[in-house]
Amino acid sequence: GLVRAGAPVPWRGSCGPVPSARHRYGVGGVVGDIWTGEKLRLRGVEPEDWRGFRDLARDLDGVRAADLVEPPRSDESFRRWTAERAGRPPGGEAFRLVVEDLADGSFAGAVTVGEVDRRAGRFRMGVEIGRAHRRRGYAREAVSLLLGYMFREERFHKCEVEVYAFNEASLALFRCLGFAEEGRLREHEFVGGVHHDVVVLGITGPEHVG
Numbered sequence: 463g464l465v466r467a468g469a470p471v472p473w474r475g476s477c478g479p480v481p482s483a484r485h486r487y488g489v490g491g492v493v494g495d496i497w498t499g500e501k502l503r504l505r506g507v508e509p510e511d512w513r514g515f516r517d518l519a520r521d522l523d524g525v526r527a528a529d530l531v532e533p534p535r536s537d538e539s540f541r542r543w544t545a546e547r548a549g550r551p552p553g554g555e556a557f558r559l560v561v562e563d564l565a566d567g568s569f570a571g572a573v574t575v576g577e578v579d580r581r582a583g584r585f586r587m588g589v590e591i592g593r594a595h596r597r598r599g600y601a602r603e604a605v606s607l608l609l610g611y612m613f614r615e616e617r618f619h620k621c622e623v624e625v626y627a628f629n630e631a632s633l634a635l636f637r638c639l640g641f642a643e644e645g646r647l648r649e650h651e652f653v654g655g656v657h658h659d660v661v662v663l664g665i666t667g668p669e670h671v672g
Protein backbone atom coordinates (compact mmCIF):
# COMPACT_ATOMS: atom_id res chain seq x y z
CA GLY A 463 0.00 0.00 0.00
CA LEU A 464 0.88 3.66 -0.07
CA VAL A 465 3.27 5.10 2.47
CA ARG A 466 1.74 8.26 3.84
CA ALA A 467 2.40 10.71 6.61
CA GLY A 468 -0.08 11.95 9.14
CA ALA A 469 -0.21 14.39 12.04
CA PRO A 470 -3.80 15.47 12.61
CA VAL A 471 -3.14 18.05 15.33
CA PRO A 472 -3.02 21.55 13.76
CA TRP A 473 0.47 22.93 13.15
CA ARG A 474 0.88 26.09 15.21
CA GLY A 475 4.64 26.57 15.45
CA SER A 476 7.12 28.29 13.18
CA CYS A 477 9.55 26.34 11.04
CA GLY A 478 12.64 27.49 12.94
CA PRO A 479 16.02 25.85 12.29
CA VAL A 480 15.42 22.68 10.29
CA PRO A 481 17.16 19.58 11.69
CA SER A 482 19.63 18.43 9.07
CA ALA A 483 22.14 15.69 8.33
CA ARG A 484 24.73 18.47 8.15
CA HIS A 485 24.81 18.45 11.96
CA ARG A 486 25.83 14.75 12.00
CA TYR A 487 28.16 14.46 9.01
CA GLY A 488 31.49 16.17 8.49
CA VAL A 489 33.86 16.39 5.55
CA GLY A 490 35.90 13.52 6.92
CA GLY A 491 32.98 11.23 7.82
CA VAL A 492 30.32 10.70 10.41
CA VAL A 493 30.05 12.93 13.45
CA GLY A 494 28.08 11.50 16.36
CA ASP A 495 25.10 9.17 16.27
CA ILE A 496 23.04 9.58 13.11
CA TRP A 497 20.04 7.88 14.75
CA THR A 498 19.78 10.22 17.73
CA GLY A 499 18.47 13.77 17.77
CA GLU A 500 17.79 16.26 20.52
CA LYS A 501 14.45 14.77 21.57
CA LEU A 502 14.43 11.22 20.22
CA ARG A 503 16.22 8.30 18.71
CA LEU A 504 15.18 5.96 15.92
CA ARG A 505 15.56 2.28 16.78
CA GLY A 506 14.42 -1.13 15.61
CA VAL A 507 11.05 -2.57 16.50
CA GLU A 508 10.95 -4.69 19.68
CA PRO A 509 8.19 -7.19 20.62
CA GLU A 510 7.15 -5.05 23.59
CA ASP A 511 6.30 -2.17 21.24
CA TRP A 512 2.94 -3.79 20.45
CA ARG A 513 1.09 -1.51 22.86
CA GLY A 514 2.49 1.57 21.15
CA PHE A 515 1.38 0.35 17.71
CA ARG A 516 -2.01 -0.59 19.15
CA ASP A 517 -2.46 2.93 20.51
CA LEU A 518 -1.56 4.44 17.14
CA ALA A 519 -4.15 2.24 15.42
CA ARG A 520 -6.85 3.11 17.97
CA ASP A 521 -6.38 6.85 17.48
CA LEU A 522 -8.97 7.17 14.73
CA ASP A 523 -8.34 10.88 14.19
CA GLY A 524 -4.71 10.07 13.48
CA VAL A 525 -5.58 7.08 11.29
CA ARG A 526 -8.04 9.07 9.17
CA ALA A 527 -5.43 11.79 8.63
CA ALA A 528 -2.99 9.35 7.07
CA ASP A 529 -4.58 6.05 6.15
CA LEU A 530 -7.74 3.97 5.87
CA VAL A 531 -9.82 2.97 8.90
CA GLU A 532 -9.86 -0.80 9.47
CA PRO A 533 -11.95 -2.99 11.79
CA PRO A 534 -10.68 -3.30 15.39
CA ARG A 535 -7.87 -5.78 16.01
CA SER A 536 -7.20 -7.89 19.07
CA ASP A 537 -4.26 -7.41 21.40
CA GLU A 538 -3.01 -10.82 20.29
CA SER A 539 -3.05 -9.65 16.68
CA PHE A 540 -0.89 -6.65 17.60
CA ARG A 541 1.49 -8.85 19.59
CA ARG A 542 1.99 -11.21 16.65
CA TRP A 543 2.28 -8.38 14.12
CA THR A 544 4.90 -6.58 16.20
CA ALA A 545 6.87 -9.75 17.02
CA GLU A 546 7.05 -10.63 13.32
CA ARG A 547 8.44 -7.20 12.45
CA ALA A 548 10.87 -7.31 15.36
CA GLY A 549 12.33 -10.50 13.89
CA ARG A 550 12.95 -9.09 10.43
CA PRO A 551 16.51 -8.27 9.29
CA PRO A 552 17.34 -4.54 9.41
CA GLY A 553 16.95 -2.35 6.35
CA GLY A 554 15.80 -3.74 3.04
CA GLU A 555 13.41 -2.32 0.47
CA ALA A 556 10.80 -1.52 3.13
CA PHE A 557 11.32 -1.08 6.85
CA ARG A 558 9.89 0.51 9.96
CA LEU A 559 11.68 2.17 12.90
CA VAL A 560 10.32 3.18 16.29
CA VAL A 561 10.55 6.79 17.45
CA GLU A 562 11.70 6.63 21.08
CA ASP A 563 11.53 9.58 23.48
CA LEU A 564 15.01 10.23 24.88
CA ALA A 565 13.58 11.73 28.07
CA ASP A 566 11.95 8.56 29.36
CA GLY A 567 12.47 5.85 26.73
CA SER A 568 8.76 5.78 25.86
CA PHE A 569 7.27 4.84 22.51
CA ALA A 570 6.56 8.10 20.64
CA GLY A 571 5.67 6.79 17.18
CA ALA A 572 7.20 5.25 14.07
CA VAL A 573 8.69 6.07 10.68
CA THR A 574 8.43 3.88 7.59
CA VAL A 575 10.21 3.53 4.26
CA GLY A 576 8.63 1.84 1.24
CA GLU A 577 7.99 1.91 -2.50
CA VAL A 578 11.72 1.97 -3.17
CA ASP A 579 13.03 2.46 -6.71
CA ARG A 580 16.78 1.80 -6.59
CA ARG A 581 17.33 2.55 -10.26
CA ALA A 582 15.78 6.01 -10.02
CA GLY A 583 17.13 6.56 -6.49
CA ARG A 584 13.67 7.27 -5.13
CA PHE A 585 11.71 6.18 -2.05
CA ARG A 586 8.60 7.06 -0.08
CA MET A 587 8.29 7.49 3.65
CA GLY A 588 5.69 7.99 6.34
CA VAL A 589 5.63 9.10 9.96
CA GLU A 590 3.18 8.48 12.82
CA ILE A 591 3.48 10.24 16.16
CA GLY A 592 1.38 9.31 19.19
CA ARG A 593 -1.04 11.83 20.62
CA ALA A 594 1.05 12.52 23.74
CA HIS A 595 4.07 13.57 21.64
CA ARG A 596 2.41 15.70 18.97
CA ARG A 597 3.09 19.42 18.50
CA ARG A 598 6.46 18.98 20.24
CA GLY A 599 8.82 18.61 17.27
CA TYR A 600 9.08 14.82 17.26
CA ALA A 601 7.74 14.28 13.74
CA ARG A 602 10.06 16.93 12.34
CA GLU A 603 13.16 15.50 13.96
CA ALA A 604 12.26 11.89 13.14
CA VAL A 605 11.74 12.70 9.45
CA SER A 606 15.02 14.61 9.26
CA LEU A 607 16.99 11.76 10.86
CA LEU A 608 15.50 9.25 8.46
CA LEU A 609 16.19 11.45 5.43
CA GLY A 610 19.80 11.89 6.53
CA TYR A 611 20.28 8.14 6.61
CA MET A 612 18.58 7.45 3.28
CA PHE A 613 20.41 10.23 1.43
CA ARG A 614 23.85 9.92 3.02
CA GLU A 615 24.14 6.18 3.69
CA GLU A 616 21.85 4.50 1.14
CA ARG A 617 22.65 6.97 -1.67
CA PHE A 618 19.05 7.72 -2.56
CA HIS A 619 18.39 10.89 -4.50
CA LYS A 620 14.77 11.73 -3.77
CA CYS A 621 12.05 11.18 -1.18
CA GLU A 622 8.33 11.48 -1.89
CA VAL A 623 5.35 11.63 0.45
CA GLU A 624 1.61 11.60 -0.17
CA VAL A 625 -0.61 13.62 2.16
CA TYR A 626 -4.37 14.02 2.20
CA ALA A 627 -5.20 17.57 1.11
CA PHE A 628 -7.24 18.16 4.28
CA ASN A 629 -4.28 17.26 6.51
CA GLU A 630 -2.93 20.79 6.90
CA ALA A 631 -0.65 19.80 9.78
CA SER A 632 1.34 17.29 7.73
CA LEU A 633 1.47 19.61 4.71
CA ALA A 634 2.93 22.36 6.91
CA LEU A 635 5.40 19.92 8.48
CA PHE A 636 6.85 18.73 5.19
CA ARG A 637 6.98 22.20 3.70
CA CYS A 638 8.95 23.35 6.74
CA LEU A 639 11.40 20.51 6.11
CA GLY A 640 11.95 21.67 2.53
CA PHE A 641 9.56 19.43 0.60
CA ALA A 642 8.04 20.99 -2.51
CA GLU A 643 4.53 20.27 -3.77
CA GLU A 644 4.79 18.33 -7.02
CA GLY A 645 1.22 17.50 -7.84
CA ARG A 646 -2.29 16.75 -6.69
CA LEU A 647 -4.27 13.57 -7.31
CA ARG A 648 -7.88 14.73 -7.49
CA GLU A 649 -10.54 12.85 -5.49
CA HIS A 650 -8.03 10.04 -5.17
CA GLU A 651 -8.92 8.41 -1.85
CA PHE A 652 -12.17 7.73 -0.01
CA VAL A 653 -12.11 8.64 3.70
CA GLY A 654 -14.96 9.39 6.07
CA GLY A 655 -17.61 9.11 3.36
CA VAL A 656 -15.94 11.62 0.99
CA HIS A 657 -13.42 11.41 -1.84
CA HIS A 658 -10.35 13.53 -1.04
CA ASP A 659 -7.44 14.93 -3.04
CA VAL A 660 -3.95 13.63 -2.27
CA VAL A 661 -1.00 16.04 -2.41
CA VAL A 662 2.36 14.69 -3.60
CA LEU A 663 5.47 16.38 -2.17
CA GLY A 664 9.14 15.65 -2.73
CA ILE A 665 12.63 16.57 -1.61
CA THR A 666 16.03 15.68 -3.10
CA GLY A 667 19.19 14.78 -1.24
CA PRO A 668 20.98 18.06 -2.09
CA GLU A 669 17.95 20.03 -0.92
CA HIS A 670 18.07 18.29 2.45
CA VAL A 671 21.80 18.13 3.15
CA GLY A 672 23.19 20.81 0.84
